[in-house]
Amino acid sequence: MGLVHEIDYGTPASKAEKQVTLTVDGFSVTVPEGTSIMRASMEAGIQVPKLCATDMVDAFGSCRLCLVEIEGRAGTPASCTTPVAPGMVVHTQTSRLKDIRKGVMELYISDHPLDCLTCAANGDCELQDMAGAVGLRDVRYGYEGDNHVRAKNDGVQNFNWMPKDESNPYFTYDPSKCIVCSRCVRACEEVQGTFALTIEGRGFDSRVSPGAHELFLDSECVSCGACVQACPTATLTEKSVIQIGQPEHSVVTTCAYCGVGCSFKAEMRGEELVRMVPWKDGKANRGHSCVKGRFAYGYATHKERILNPMIREKITDPWREVSWEEALTHTANEFRRIQYQYGRAAIGGITSSRCTNEETFLVQKLIRQGFGNNNVDTCARVCHSPTGYGLGQTYGTSAGTQDFDSVEYTDVALIIGANPASAHPVFASRLKKRLRAGAKLIVIDPRRTEMVKSAHIEAAHHLALKPGTNVAVVTSLAHVIVTEGLFNEAFIRERCDWAEFQDYAEFVSDPRHSPEEVEKLSGVPAETIRGAARLYATGGNGAIYYGLGVTEHSQGSTTVIAIANLAMLTGNIGRRGVGVNPLRGQNNVQGACDMGSFPHELPGYRHISGDAVRDIYDSLWGVKLDNEPGLRIPNMLDAAVEGTFKGIYIQGEDILQSDPDTKHVSAGLAAMECVVVQDLFLNETANYAHVFLPGSTFLEKDGTFTNAERRINRVRKVMSPKNGYADWEVTQKLAQAMGLNWNYQHPSEIMDEVAKTTPSFANVSYEFLEKMGSVQWPCNEKAPEGTPIMHIDGFVRGKGKFIRTEYVATDEKTGPRFPLLLTTGRILSQYNVGAQTRRTDNVMWHDEDRLEIHPHDAENRGLRDGDWVRLQSRAGETTLRALVTDRVSPGVVYTTFHHPDTQANVITTDFSDWATNCPEYKVTAVQVAPSNGPSEWQKEYNEQAHQSRRIAGRLEAAE
């Protein structure tokens, strides 16, 4: 096996079309214009010694080790900063160069500890490598002079020495090993875009400094780890490497956090994970990562992970550990009993957006084939179901139109209801890079997010709208574009239905959609709306990126349609740099939707009522599929409360914490007779479960995830499942216990079945993925190597469809009792319900949810920063601590939902999107008042949770 080695070309690739040929050490090499001599040499297989250069950042030219000689040119230019020229003749090794390099290395080593044998970078140190490469045998200067290495020189305090900074939970900064190459500083700027690091001082006093001479943890550092990856020595090192040692083999796999779907090398020693390193060839992340993907994998071995199946008769009983066989037989018997007693449709299941495509496919197959109904849903119900509906209606397919690389060609980015810097950090870094290169940005968000203004980026327009007015504002953008004649008539005539456009143009032109009218209800100044519309329509390639701030509303689907209209109006669809891009929440929420997790459609978004589609499965699976749509998650809960839905199989989803109106969810779960939860931990939903099946992590199984750009990425097993089985095996065993004749030996066989039955996946196989690395669906006869950009020559549905988008105010209105609007979101270090990230050191950045409130609203209520407050809506109340900030406007409050103690969903209501029942998380009318501590509900809830987590035979509850 061995480590996956990646070549460091020293400087980034040039995108130039024109090719240049030169000679390096007698070899002829042809590279794009603008390439550095260093990179060209590496292309030819010749590695010029280097320290300050690495291909993730631009050339810097400080270490003076990569010098070369060029025939006809004087001196010894640095090969990293010197571009190639036609006919150039380069020598990388001459006696002059050898002497210079040796001299440079002597200076470096004279101020460096000589503890190589006990150094964490031993075996992975570029300084060591270069000392070897230049043939360093002696250091003429000795080691006794001024240095940064020793705390004391001859018993006297050495003020040049600095102690290690171990404040960051995942890596250490040891200044004594720093060679001041600036690679970390440049990685923070160029790759991550945070600008947390700098070089302080001059000359011999130069030091890497987080913030203004702060500790890493106290600085602006977001712990993405790019600096650690860039560091050529042991100055910045993963604590895991310090503890374990260097890895001996690595496996390329896909991150299981957000929808960006970053590729990583899992670097291993045996079955122990040493570190995660982003893979340069990963097409979603291009070698970058965030704090979650790179560092927050400790939950996989957390002590609270449940490794044995458990059952109990009543939810008030303690859990009883049982064998897999007993748990599965019990579950199968219960499900069959319930169906016999209450009808075939009395059970259902929920697929997991955290599990693989193959696992999701199996769960929906179990439900359709084994349960004999279509009561299957997935967490996309509560996030991007409106995207499916809206883009399906307008364009004919329900997924983002671009790949992430497309952002490199965007001139105007329009972000609506999304905060990629927190929720999709690696994409945010790629976008920020483009913004720093001159692209313009428009942000539509009630809150002043990091994207609106942060280091070296600033939105041209921020439309800080009142929550719930998306449709009005986006339709008003269309009003400006149509009434000012900024639409792309040629595109519309060619690609869209002209009559529908005329109808839409007439609709949006009405004065009620004018910015002046919309200002009255949205609070966005008319001039800002006009400015944003003009910029998007005329600023070059316009790309829309949107998130749950769009979908999680009563009119979520309507806003998606409005967005699709906007892109069609301006011709911003069907080429790179443009498009409509939903930023999907979970790692495989796209895949879960693709795999037929919705109750009304089979894999590949084909409606269940289609006879021809059902026939495919009827003949393959040997059953007659129900042709009626099944229940969606909220409908399942309604039916449970009503008494017609009695059993549920939930794989990797915590509906009690993540779904709105907690009291309604718990009432529904409590009304069921058999709740089966398959998860890593006793999550909140498990408080109401009768059967617990332990799940496996992404490190413990083979499969595929599909990210927000429709990219199918391989997940590869790097260690044995601690619970005994991968999740697909558990589902298969349950299916077998229910009498189904399943016999998959490997997930690749499941993907083969998907490909055989789903036209958009026809060419996908593990063999093909092995060859291609990854592929974006549709991938079939028409697009043999996949589809990076959709709708290039026309829309999937034929003509693009303009649809009227009338604004309807949500029923959730403020009034005297509930005068503020609550909206919700995420933070960088935590992930969704926090089940994983709360069980890692990421809690050091965010250990509780806080309520953001404007100073004006806080003062009216006598609240100070950090005070406990009671947050109350018509659905319920909870308490948390206030964070007074003007990031939110007066009248708006905001919180995250990562901690179960907060119970933010006790507050959210059962209002939902008109088309898909996606809950209206983003608008709840609330009141905020001072409080002394947790509410009665929180206390009762904690007591119930504590009771329900008892495991018989163990002294302590599992959590």
Place this chain on the structure above:
Amino acid sequence: MSLDEHRASTRDKIIRMANQIATFFHSKPREEGIAGTAEHINKFWEPRMRRHLFEIIDAGGDGLDELVLAASSTIRRPADAAA
């Protein structure tokens, strides 16, 4: 919550959801709006939900948007047996 209250809240929810759909389709031409409302409910509503809807319609349709009532003849009536 008592059983009666549950029935009342189910009824309110069905009415609210149906009316939300109708509200969207009001912005379409009349015939398209009727067809769209019926199609949407047929495509996405499980038989139990449609059965509740028809209970309301059969009892006079109190509280329902008139577009839902206009569409009701093309909304599929679920089979009698509990699905």
